[in-house]
Amino acid sequence: MNRTQKTVFILVGAVALVLGLTVHKVLNGHGDGTDKVAQLDAGIVLLPQARSLPDLSLTNQDGQPVVLDQLKEQWSLLFFGYTFCPDICPTTLAQLRQLKGMLPADVQGRVRMVLVSVDPNRDTPQKLKQYLGYFDASFVGLTGAQADIQTLASAVSIPYIPADTSKENYTVDHSGNLVILGPDGTQRGFIRAPLNNDKLAEQLPPLLRSEGGA
Template identity: 75%
Template sequence: MQKTVFVLVALVAVVLGLTVHRVLSGQGQADPTKLLDAGIVLLPQPRTLPSLEMTNQDGQPVPVDQFKDQWSLVFFGYTFCPDICPTTLAQMRELKGLLPEAARNNLRVILVSVDPNRDTPEKLKQYLGYFDPAFVGLTADLPTLQKLSNAVSIPFIPADTSKPNYTVDHSGNLVILGPDGTQRGFIRAPLNNQKLKEQLPALLAPKA
């Protein structure tokens, strides 16, 4: 009898724990298998961003821990990137168009430049305008960029800027920021927009 009671209590605790986790994560109807299949990896606990200040494409100072009130997808890249950056930004523009209006209006796309030597705010604004003028561009000095990349686990290798036409090695993964400004997870590269358009709306839809 005692064993049966113990098993029932344990089962209730597991179910309650799973329910609380789903409520807290906002993924009550999410299928973890489908999320992973779409390349979405959610962190067990939100991760607070460091208190760092960057400069946006309009030359204005922006604290990186103040991107709130919307979900954000953050990509580390640069304007002189020959392949993965323009491809990823074009995919993100397409993805926005595939999402339902509520999810689309609750999404911010951010490009963090890993090439501060060449990517001025003016250059970022011009470049992002080719894809979507609503995209946000951020730049900063190299130490600030490295602190941010380490904090969100998106690595890049600083380039040898003495070489002509240098390139920067960087990750193609996206960082997911929640509307409270914390990191919630990643989207693995390469992006699969057909799967993402099915899984992101439940995450991005504003909560009533």
Template identity: 70%
Template sequence: MTRTQKTVFILIALVALILGLIINKALSGRGQVDSVALIDAGIILLPQSRQLPPVTLQDQNGQPVVVNELKGKWSLLFFGYTFCPDICPTTLAQLRQIKSELPKEAVDKLQVILVSVDPHRDTPTQLKQYLGYFDPQFRGLTGATVDDVQKVSNAVSIPFIPADTSKPNYTVDHSGNLAIIGPDGTQRGFIRAPLNNQKLVAQLPGLLLRK
């Protein structure tokens, strides 16, 4: 091995070490041993928790919910809408299946929340009926205006493009990613779309049940 090759080798080793230390620091204290498996399952944890805005939305029962007060359980926020032709029913069906395969102690610490990106059509009544097709325990949130919903989606870095509601049968462009909200009401990370049921069933309990 030449001196140049040795230098390159040492530099590569140092970069690998530094990257390893950064990842370890970002995930330290999270009680998750296999960070590679987490990432492989599409679970990306933030190096630092992110505060949610104090925006008030309505749930599927017409009750006010302050977004930064979603506490006590782990929440998976999915930004979609009830008239969505494809990604929303597919994602909600997957979340129902994933939930059904999790251990009970993990399910008890989890809530799935559909945040409507179409408050023009998605009334609390519409949300409740729609979510009942998937899981009556799923929660729904809708805003008085699309601006309210955008404040939340932008805060968790899952933006959407508001639709032209004057057009008949309009659709809304949105992401399939989920925001992970911890029991303290802060954002802890994301779950990337498309969801991998098998890998999420294997990895979510370690996240939901950690101290």
């Protein structure tokens, strides 16, 4: 199986996961079905049960260690990307900046945007800080050992294929979906790519208000 075939296989598996979770949530969930349909239409897929994150420590854009358990007290939207990405990453980060500005003032402080680098070979803390500054200086960047990032990505069902770093100007195949973390630090679901900010701006506030946060 060549690299392209592997990429297609993994991404198809991710799509199947999302669709399976979607059907389960709509058919077997409790509460207002209209609300659930509206969430799904906005690309928000909530898990039937929250998932704990692995016990890992990464490094943020300021060079400080960040234990994943520290991603509490606020909701977090995790995007797995990298600073040398030619298309989906800058587009997604620009959309997240726009989405943040579209949220009501009372919920903006309840959510943090996090870029987890899938290219730690090039994405030093300094590079992450410079890159995120082009979008929103409040965004968090995380990098670390490739094995740790793979462990985290697998735990939250976000596929990517580590690049052959021996090649010049290499790219990294990765998913555009976002991971939703709750204020207790567990994974609550996904937001499917491509992002629809108009619909997300309507559907995210009730979710972000549903539990305590900063």
